[in-house]
Amino acid sequence: MKKTLYQFAKNLVDSAKDLAPIVLVIAFFQIVVLQQSIPNMDNIIIGTGFVLIGLTLFMHGLKLGLFPIGEVLAFSFVKKGSIVWLLVFSFALGFGATIAEPDLIVMANEAAKVAQFGGIITSDAELNQYAQTLRYTVAIAVGLSVVIGVIKILKGWAIQYLIIGGYLLVMVSTLLAPDFIIGIAYDAGGVTTGPITVPLLTALGVGLSSSIRARNPLIDGFGMIAIASLLPIVAIMIFGIVR
């Protein structure tokens, strides 16, 4: 119990550290440069409190439940030796982790509001659906990225060729996609790699590359996140073209 409380307190401090730079920079600009008042200050203070509590509970919960079982599973599937199951698991892990990413939820909701404001969607019912479709599109893309990342480690492919291929795909899809989707698509690449996805994918990548003798976990274990930042861009562009 004492250990749990200590861990919880540590997570609270970590969350405060995450928020501190933003609060400090904004406070500095407010006091020194802008010297204006912030409207709805009480709402913002309460909301920041929510972020602090939410982030602490979230990180604490991840460490208690999701990370241990996720890491054990990643190692089990690596040891099992069945490539098909390893790939199925990799896709599912990337997909499931991305759906739960807080950044993606917030960004998709915001993108839907902007789309409604811009007249791309018209009704409130469509608003939720638009945000949902964005998230599922990104999640499928991250799932595929993890599969590609795993095959890369198995085959020993060099990351730079995959990145060049990814960049080319992004360039071609940019040419074809409608203007309103390009910004969201590029941003989706940075949003996907959040607090759930990164540790789980790193565990999978490092676990896999340390179990294969010809691979160096420090070199081959990385690159998965880079692939997972590129394919979602292409996927959102395709979503924009098809829509």
Place this chain on the structure above:
Amino acid sequence: MTSFAHHFVETFWAVVPIIAILFIFQVGILKQKIPHLKRIVVGFVLVWLGLTFLIIGLEKALFPLGKIMATQLTSSNLVSNPLDWYGYYWVYIFAGCIGFATTIAEPSLLAVAIKANQVSGGFIKVKALRITVAIGVAIGIALGSFRIVTGSPLHYFIIGGYILVLIQTYFSPKNIVALAYDAGGVTTSIVTVPIIAALGLGLSSAIDGRNPLTDGFGLIAFASLFPIMSVLAYVQIIHLSNHDKPNQ
């Protein structure tokens, strides 16, 4: 209150897939029991509760705050000449500061930096790498705000950036390339993304002639692309300076 309930439902369905996947694979396919079941269930409940508070907080505080900053930084008493891009210098300074401060404090970046130090056999210094990445993010977000102010097309910058990254990759030591690419992905954390995104959307609605739909997004893309360039540049520089020493 209805929004509270709405968020609880939304986050419930956000965590269900990953829970279902882990349980199905553990019990159904590996045919193993779940170890420490009680602790794991508590963990998932905390993730659900935490995610709900987090999302409400982000939408109620950090998003509005980013938009307020954008509005105030573009107000007429700070911007002397709204038609010139350099009139908005406080916007660029703020964007750079937010980028640098949030990145230097980012814990997942520290983890990547420590690994980069090991891979390179100590050539890459942990602190120097963190500063390098933070500078990359700062320049990226500042340039991204410049793009919004001027309304120039996003894909010119991003594709130009890609080409630069590819050229840098060609000249970089191969064992560090994957880490440099990953450094771009880990810089944008939970609290950074909403504030940066809101800054972009706020700027595009505050500045005349800009449209949130086409100009508002893209700052996060800048924040993930530019650290790749700065890390590759840093690696290149220390690589070259080591070659210059003949007795190494």
